[in-house]
Amino acid sequence: MITTRIPPVSATLSLPQNLFNQLRDDILQGKIAPGAKLTEHRICKEYNVSRTPVREAFQKLELDGLIQIIPNRGAFVIGLSRQDIEDMYELRKAYEAIAVRWAVERMTEQEFEELEEAYDIMEFYTQKGEAEKMLQINMHFHQLIYSATKNRMLQHVLTSYQIYTKNTKVSSEYIRAYLDEVLDEHWQIFLAFKAKDKDAATQAAIRHMENGKRRAGFDLD
Amino acid sequence: MITTRIPPVSATLSLPQNLFNQLRDDILQGKIAPGAKLTEHRICKEYNVSRTPVREAFQKLELDGLIQIIPNRGAFVIGLSRQDIEDMYELRKAYEAIAVRWAVERMTEQEFEELEEAYDIMEFYTQKGEAEKMLQINMHFHQLIYSATKNRMLQHVLTSYQIYTKNTKVSSEYIRAYLDEVLDEHWQIFLAFKAKDKDAATQAAIRHMENGKRRAGFDLD
C-alpha cells in the first residue's frame, strides 16, 4: 500500500503566476489560436483582476516564447509549427542527456531515495492503469532529476520543454497505450542512477526521449 | 542647425527593456552583489521611473535566472558560482552544436552573405587589433547563426548564454591576446557554412566553445 503522497507543485501561487499558467496551457492546448491578440482588458474581465497582474503574466509568457509583445500594439499568440515541436524534442534530448549525467554525479542519497520512491509510485499507477496519475508522477520523476543537477538554467529550460511536451499531445489518451513501455524506460534510467553509471543513464535518457518523440507521432530522424 | 536625422542602429527600446538590460549587465558584472535585494523604490529613484516598469523589468530578470522573486518578500540577486559558469559552457556547447547544424541546413542565401560580411568585418578588426569592436561583431556573427536556425527557443537560450559569457569575463582585456586565435575559429565555422558541411560545422563550433572555455580560465574536462 502506498502511503506517500505526490508532493504538489506548489501550495498557493501568486495571481500573475496563476494567470501565466492558465494562459500558457490555453495557448499550448490551442484554446487560444495562434495569431490571436490577447487584449489586457478582456483578460481582466475574464479573470476579474486588474491590469497589473495581467501585464506581469504577459511578460512571463513572452519570455517563454508563447506570445510576442509588440510595443504599443499588444500581445499576440505565437503558434508552434510542427517543425518547432520536432525541434523541441531534439533540444530536450540534448539537455536530458546532460541532465542525467550531472544528476548521477551530483545526486545526494536523499534525492536518490526520492527518485526510487517516485519510480515505485509510477509502477503502482502503471499496474492500476491510471494514465492521468502517471502523467503527474512522470513529470515529478523528471523534475527530481533536473533538481539533482543543481543547475538552475538547466532546470528552467527543461521544465519549459516538459510543459510544452505535456500540452502538445493528447496526453492521457495517448499515454494509456504505452504505460508499460514508458515504465520500462524509467526503470532503465533508474537502474543507471542506482549503479551511478553516467553513460548508461545518458543512453537510457536518450532512448526515452527518442521513444517519446515517436509516441507523440514524430518519426525518428 | 538641423540636418538629416540619422536613424538609430536599433529601434528605441521600451522603458522596462532598458531597465532590464541595465540591471542584467550590472548583476553580471558584479556591480550588484549576489544576495543583494533589489528594492523597487530604490530602482525607481535611481532611474526616475515609476514602479510599474520596474516590476516588469524584474519579471524578465527572474525568467532569465538573474534574480529570484520571493512573493511578498522581494527580488534577490542570484549569484553564479564557478560551477554554474562552467556548467554554462557545457550547456552552450551542446546548443551551439545543434545550432550550426540547423543553421547550415536552413540558412538562406542572403543570410549566408550576411555571415560572410560579418566574418570580413571580424577579420578587419582583428588586423586593427580593436578588441572591443571584435566583441561586438563576434556576438553579431553568432546571432546570425542563431537566427538562421529559425528556432525561437534556441535563439533565446543561446542569446542568454552569450550575454552571460560576455559579462562573466573581463572581455576586452582578455580578448586582445587571443584575437588571431578567435578569428581562425570563426574562419573554420564560416568555411563549414560555405561548404554546407554540417559535421564540419558541428566540430568547428564545439572546438570554438571548448577553446572559449579555456580562454575564460576553465581547464577542459
Place this chain on the structure above:
DNA sequence: ACCGATAAAATTGTATACAAATCCATCTGA
C-alpha cells in the same frame, strides 16, 4: 466609389493610490 485627413474610441504605457504583507525597533515579563 475611392483615397486621405481627421476626430473619436479603444488600447497600451506609466504613474500613483490604496491594501496587504513583511520587517524592525521597542517593550514586556519572566
Place this chain on the structure above:
DNA sequence: TCAGATGGATTTGTATACAATTTTATCGGT
C-alpha cells in the same frame, strides 16, 4: 538577558487614474 508580543515603518501586491499611442469610424473632396 532574552524570547516573544506589539505597533509603526517599510515594502510588496493590486487597482485605478491619467498620458500616449494606435485603431477605427467618419467625413469631404476628387
